Amino acid sequence: MAKKLLLGDQAIAQGALDAGLSGVYAYPGTPSTEITEYIQESPQGRGGEVHCRWCTNEKTAMETALGMSYAGKRALVCMKHVGMNVAADPFLNSAITGVNGGVVVLVADDPSMHSSQNEQDTRFYGKFAMIPVLEPSNQQEAYDMMSFAYELSEKIGEPVLMRVVTRMAHSRAVVETGEPKAQNELNAPERSQNWVLLPAIARRRYAALVEQQKEFDALSESSPFNVYTEGENHDMGVIACGIGYNYYMENYPQGSPYPVLKVSQYPLPKEIIRKMASECKSLLIVEDGQPFVEEQVRGVLPVECEIKGRLSGELPRMGELTPDNVKAALGMGSSQVFAASQNVVPRPPALCQGCGHRSVYEALNRIVAECEGARVFGDIGCYTLGALPPYKSINSCVDMGASITMAKGASDAGVFPAIAVIGDSTFTHSGMTGLLDAVNCNAPITVIISDNLTTAMTGGQDSAGTNKFEAICQGLGVDKEHLHVVNPLPQNMEEITRIMREEINYRGLSVIIPRRECIQTLSRKAKAKKK
Amino acid sequence: MKTDIILAGVGGQGILSIATIIGHAALNEGLYIKQAEVHGMSQRGGDVQSNLRISSDPIASDLIPLGGADVIIAMEPMEALRYLPYLSEEGWIITSSTPFVNIPNYPDQQAIMEELKSRKNVKLLDLDAMGKEHSMPKAVNMMLLGAAADALALGFDKLQNSIRTVFGAKGEQIVEMNIKALTLGRECVK
Numbered sequence: 096m097a098k099k100l101l102l103g104d105q106a107i108a109q110g111a112l113d114a115g116l117s118g119v120y121a122y123p124g125t126p127s128t129e130i131t132e133y134i135q136e137s138p139q140g141r142g143g144e145v146h147c148r149w150c151t152n153e154k155t156a157m158e159t160a161l162g163m164s165y166a167g168k169r170a171l172v173c174m175k176h177v178g179m180n181v182a183a184d185p186f187l188n189s190a191i192t193g194v195n196g197g198v199v200v201l202v203a204d205d206p207s208m209h210s211s212q213n214e215q216d217t218r219f220y221g222k223f224a225m226i227p228v229l230e231p232s233n234q235q236e237a238y239d240m241m242s243f244a245y246e247l248s249e250k251i252g253e254p255v256l257m258r259v260v261t262r263m264a265h266s267r268a269v270v271e272t273g274e275p276k277a278q279n280e281l282n283a284p285e286r287s288q289n290w291v292l293l294p295a296i297a298r299r300r301y302a303a304l305v306e307q308q309k310e311f312d313a314l315s316e317s318s319p320f321n322v323y324t325e326g327e328n329h330d331m332g333v334i335a336c337g338i339g340y341n342y343y344m345e346n347y348p349q350g351s352p353y354p355v356l357k358v359s360q361y362p363l364p365k366e367i368i369r370k371m372a373s374e375c376k377s378l379l380i381v382e383d384g385q386p387f388v389e390e391q392v393r394g395v396l397p398v399e400c401e402i403k404g405r406l407s408g409e410l411p412r413m414g415e416l417t418p419d420n421v422k423a424a425l426g427m428g429s430s431q432v433f434a435a436s437q438n439v440v441p442r443p444p445a446l447c448q449g450c451g452h453r454s455v456y457e458a459l460n461r462i463v464a465e466c467e468g469a470r471v472f473g474d475i476g477c478y479t480l481g482a483l484p485p486y487k488s489i490n491s492c493v494d495m496g497a498s499i500t501m502a503k504g505a506s507d508a509g510v511f512p513a514i515a516v517i518g519d520s521t522f523t524h525s526g527m528t529g530l531l532d533a534v535n536c537n538a539p540i541t542v543i544i545s546d547n548l549t550t551a552m553t554g555g556q557d558s559a560g561t562n563k564f565e566a567i568c569q570g571l572g573v574d575k576e577h578l579h580v581v582n583p584l585p586q587n588m589e590e591i592t593r594i595m596r597e598e599i600n601y602r603g604l605s606v607i608i609p610r611r612e613c614i615q616t617l618s619r620k621a622k623a624k625k626k
Numbered sequence: 627m628k629t630d631i632i633l634a635g636v637g638g639q640g641i642l643s644i645a646t647i648i649g650h651a652a653l654n655e656g657l658y659i660k661q662a663e664v665h666g667m668s669q670r671g672g673d674v675q676s677n678l679r680i681s682s683d684p685i686a687s688d689l690i691p692l693g694g695a696d697v698i699i700a701m702e703p704m705e706a707l708r709y710l711p712y713l714s715e716e717g718w719i720i721t722s723s724t725p726f727v728n729i730p731n732y733p734d735q736q737a738i739m740e741e742l743k744s745r746k747n748v749k750l751l752d753l754d755a756m757g758k759e760h761s762m763p764k765a766v767n768m769m770l771l772g773a774a775a776d777a778l779a780l781g782f783d784k785l786q787n788s789i790r791t792v793f794g795a796k797g798e799q800i801v802e803m804n805i806k807a808l809t810l811g812r813e814c815v816k
């Protein structure tokens with residue numbers, strides 16, 4: 096046993112290692128990235144006992160984990176919330192196949208969108224797939240839950256979804272760790288037919304999953320992580336989910352005056368909630384993210400017990416919970432002493448000085464200014480910051496890979512020139528398939544793959560396609576004559592703008608790859624060398 | 627004992643190292659700790675902060691409530707002011723006086739200085755000058771921590787030990803430089 100100061104993400108990683116993990120499969124994404132990084136840095140990761148290389152995207156990660164589970168070993172899949180949209184197909188179907196070795200799918204949500212394009216709540220995916228969901232309220236619980244989750248997963252033969260939010264993932268606390276367990280032995284599934292989802296088998300499997308729901312309900316009622324505490328004042332009862340429980344308790348250092356149910360395992364423990372509703376005049380639902388629990392508790396028919404939360408306006412409809420908005424929902428005044436300063440302005444993030452993406456946008460802006468009607472479809476990564484001043488270069492950013500496909504769609508509709516700007520990691524994540532669509536139509540678009548040799552936005556992880564981009568493009572059928580590599584340095588501006596001008600005006604598909612290493616990874620490597 | 631600290635700065639200024647040193651010192655003391663950090667997009671030159679709570683009793687929330695912070699430690703003066711609504715009535719601000727201007731609409735620098743100087747419980751450090759004077763521009767965050775040491779209720783020697791542990795792997799020279807920076811920081815506010 097040891098005491099360590101760990102981020103929530105690191106506690107999860109250590110918990111998984113100590114639960115006998117054999118492989119972590121993940122694509123980086125804030126706020127989930129540090130889980131895989133911790134495992135990569137661990138003795139088991141460095142020694143090669145636990146597979147921990149980054150995957151190309153969340154779908155490949157989920158499927159690889161499923162393969163490891165098929166072979167009897169324990170696997171962890173990590174992603175940010177929007178990654179689940181990419182992994183959704185294998186994720187939902189893994190509930191139908193079931194699992195052999197334990198599978199935990201760890202998804203980190205980002206309410207308030209600190210580093211994301213939406214604040215979707217992953218608990219809906221758990222309900223959708225009809226499997227148990229765990230939501231730790233603190234770092235120690237996150238650690239303890241990992242062993243619990245793997246045992247649960249193997250016991251019920253289903254993957255277990257674990258949901259955390261930014262403030263849990265990126266907050267440190269002291270965690271007491273336990274004894275590590277050995278990895279599972281290789282062991283084929285008992286009924287390997289279950290893994291062949293032909294309709295006849297899938298129907299049988301789905302019926303079994305439906306049948307299992309009663310068991311999952313019962314497990315939630317008795318879960319050690321769902322804790323009911325009686326309170327004197329029954330004017331209100333409180334259902335506090337995950338870290339929402341902490342914000343609630345912050346306001347009652349001497350203990351809660353109201354009955355309170357901490358929820359950290361779903362499906363909702365319905366019996367306890369029904370009992371609370373019959374004993375309390377109202378129920379306040381404190382949950383980070385979307386009103387997932389509130390909607391279920393509220394339903395559409397009138398109830399005697401008043402339900403309060405994000406839908407009724409007691410808590411804000413969007414954005415993350417804070418001790419302050421929970422305090423307001425409890426009808427207490429604010430403790431703020433000083434007003435906000437008038438001498439403060441927002442400080443948005445920006446591309447680093449010396450970043451290659453800067454030269455790309457400088458050149459692109461020159462050409463776009465020459466071409467009336469030009470539209471630039473952006474993508475997700477550091478280069479998305481090109482949407483902000485001083486560049487204001489891109490007209491869209493939706494989801495990973497959408498630059499190429501949207502440019503093609505706009506071009507199909509008659510936009511010319513239509514230009515896509517995509518990063519190297521985003522291209523291999525979800526851009527290659529769209530490029531094939533464009534190749535097959537010889538769509539008159541220009542795709543700029545701004546290659547900084549890394550996955551920069553999330554902190555500089557290895558990028559799956561490094562050194563392979565020309566080959567990938569040619570392999571997909573891009574014409575060699577219209578495939579260029581340039582070095583985005585200010586002194587090469589002349590050459591870059593010339594090539595961009597030619598290719599953007601060309602009425603067929605072209606690809607330009609500006610390639611220069613990210614200055615952050617470059618300086619980190621230089622520092623490491625000095626040591 | 628309970629101290630709620632807001633660490634503030636611009637991405638890349640090293641506020642997380644300050645948090646790590648305090649965190650380790652608190653861990654060694656067997657205290658409860660919660661330290662919420664900002665990772666991700668804002669680290670690219672945006673405003674970053676860390677909520678650091680240390681206490682002899684269990685801590686509920688990872689975030690400090692409005693009006694709850696005992697001290698704001700900032701690597702940049704406008705960033706210090708950003709968190710005023712979180713400062714408690716008797717709370718302290720310990721901040722670098724050197725503006726980091728990476729936005730076109732950075733407010734009037736004099737107005738920022740005047741606002742800080744007009745407040746009670748403020749310590750301003752010219753970290754830029756101090757870093758140059760002692761030829762340790764990379765250790766100015768430890769100077770700031772040294773200046774804040776008394777407000778943390780942790781003990782100066784505890785912070786020194788923590789530097790030894792945390793920077794230990796980087797060699798004796800780095801350890802000594804950071805301890806010297808810590809000491810200089812404390813002396814300049816005495």
Ligand SMILES: Cc1ncc(C[n+]2csc(CCOP(=O)(O)OP(=O)(O)O)c2C)c(N)n1
Nearest residue numbers: 124178475476477518519520521550551552
């Ligand atoms: C589906 C999905 N997965 C992960 C992310 C997180 N994410 C945002 S940007 C990015 C890195 C993009 O890397 P790259 O395309 O190489 O661009 P760079 O940041 O290096 O400029 C990642 C992993 C996301 N937004 N969506």
